[in-house]
Amino acid sequence: MTDSSSRAKRSKKALKTFPKTANLTFHYKMKMAVKMRAEYKPVLHMPVLKEGRERGPLHASDPYVTKQKVCYPDYLVTGTHPYPSAPGVALTAETQMQKMPSEAGVHSMALALPPAQASRTAASVAEIHRHAGAAERSHPPQHALSLMEGGTKSSGLLPRKAPTMPKPQWHPPWKLYRVISGHLGWVRSIAVEPGNQWFVTGSADRTIKIWDLASGKLKLSLTGHISTVRGVAVSTRSPYLFSCGEDKQVKCWDLEYNKVIRHYHGHLSAVYDLDLHPTIDVLVTCSRDATARVWDIRSKANVHTLSGHTNTVATVKCQSAEPQVVTGSHDTTIRLWDLVAGKTRATLTNHKKSVRALVLHPRQYTFASGSPDNIKQWKCPDGNFIQNLSGHNAIINTLAVNSDGVLVSGADNGTIHMWDWRTGYNFQRIHAAVQPGSLDSESGIFACVFDQSESRLITAEADKTIKVYKEDDTATEESHPVNWKPEILKRKRF
Helix, strand or coil, X not given: CHHHHHHHHHHHHHHHHHHHHHHHHHHHHHHHHHHHHHHHHHHCCCCCCHHHHHHXXXXXXXXXXXXXXXXXXXXXXXXXXXXXXXXXXXXXXXXXXXXXXXXXXXXXXXXXXXXXXXXXXXXXXXXXXXXXXXXXXXXXXHHHHHHHCCCCCCHHHCCCCCCECCCCCCCCCXXXXXXXXXXXXXXXXXXXXXCCCEEEEEECCCEEEEEECXXXXXXXXXECCCCCEEEEEECCCCCEEEEEECCCCEEEEECXXXXXXXXXXXXXXXXXXXXXXXXXXXXXEEECCCEEEEEECCCCCEEEEEECCCCCEEEEEECCCCCCEEEEECXXXXXXXXXXXXXXXXXXXXXXXXXXXXXXXXXXXXXXXXXXXXXXXXXXXXXXXXXXECCCCCCXXXXXXXXXXXXXXXXXXXXXXXXXXXXXXXXEEEECCCCCCCCCCXXXXXXXXXXXXXXXXXXEECCCEEEEEEECCCXXXXXXXXXXXXXECCCCCC
């Protein structure tokens, strides 16, 4: 009985206080609604900042999002300065961008101004308030900021036509016409002599072999290295052949006597590549010791040690114009060197994986680099990025280009891709069969080079063979059409 009577008393008391509580809640809600309308109405429909739009939808992990409340960034109005500038006070880049003034601030400012100026200022602020958000609703997001910054409806606001790849030049396909056997190990390097009568190869069997270019027959074998021969080069200015290998040695061979006449000592690890300067008697070598070295051919002096790479320097190229030396490294960078000072003039960091191949265009002032992520083209002398050539998804060991604009890339998996240099169009892919008796995995392409007539392509491969390709004379544009459509370019900046 006592429990029921107490419950009845509590319910009566609650009924008495209910109207008072409900009234307080209603007043509180009304007060909050008025406050929200007065303080936040001017910015409810303002277009968001560009940074806010690019951030995308807000997630729980976003620092602007809390469990109970979403905090948006301050809205900014750019363009006409909302306050009159005082005499002698110039507007700067910081003061031209102001926070959105509140209603109270606008009215107090208007009261403090002369009547003519106050009406003009108040009208302009009201105009901003009335049209806020119109730009965002009527134009795509990329045009909103240009309207806010005082832009007018001009050609800049019209939708831009997407860039398209120009039609590539037609190139005849290449076909295999000769396989040369003779080495007992991987063939790692090739060079063609200036007279186009013979070419030389270096191999993992520690020998250098000279072959007749017309017949493919062996003319001479040179022994002297005690490890894999990684690079060979034939001088255009003297009867000299240069070679380098994993035995840290760099040798100069006199081809009149077929023997070594000079050694260039200095590298601390395997020497991976070398190149001759076209106009001065200088040899440049690069090594696993993360340096490239410049040698005086006659005196054997180490003129410069090009330091700066942080990993193996895999490839080096020389040219007579600046930059006279270009190196590519396993540290993913390409360095352009000042040969006079022996210092880096530019470092290209766009690649994300090892750079094992470089090639200079024979006519244009450009060069290309090969990496497992893609092939990139650059403009000399500063290494300005031109375009990516994507699609050869393998470890690219070698690049070659001829005057017709045919770029060749050879990879570790035995594939050869042919590209149109100007447009980056991949017009042919070759995967030659390995030599009988070799494993399918031994199909890597380690080096490739065009002969002096540029009508033959010679490749050095992991199946111990040298393969020679030439253009298909029977091919026409009708029989081998360019499979090309004017697709939208998808060029990356990096």
